[in-house]
Amino acid sequence: MTEFERNVYEAVKLIPQGKVATYGQIAELAGYPRAARAVGNALHRNPDETNVHCNRVVNADGRLAKSFGFGGPDEQRRRLIADGVYVVNYRVDLEEYRIDLNELKKGRSGRP
């Protein structure tokens, strides 16, 4: 596993239940602001689906991944619902569920 992937997984772990983040956000949080695409790549190889909730990661439009790693979009949708996230037509309301990058950064290491 590469450094990049680790960062991505750690970033994903920070997303609280009931919230979602975009690939861009994850990329930035991981320290690779423009690597949204690579993030998707990394998530597809998610080694620990139970710990890393890759379902909480959606694209910039709030749409679900077309090729979710485990069971496809249906599974991703199911998990989101289980998280309390309302999903319609494989899409979520970003205004409502998207977490602020600032909030995510709080979760990382120390913070005053």
Place this chain on the structure above:
DNA sequence: GTTGGGGCCGTCA
């Protein structure tokens, strides 16, 4: 709503 183009990034063959 759609399509098309450009750009950006990390992996792997």
Place this chain on the structure above:
DNA sequence: CTGACGGCCCCAA
């Protein structure tokens, strides 16, 4: 190194 491939992103018609 080079080229191809993605769970992407952004902008313009």
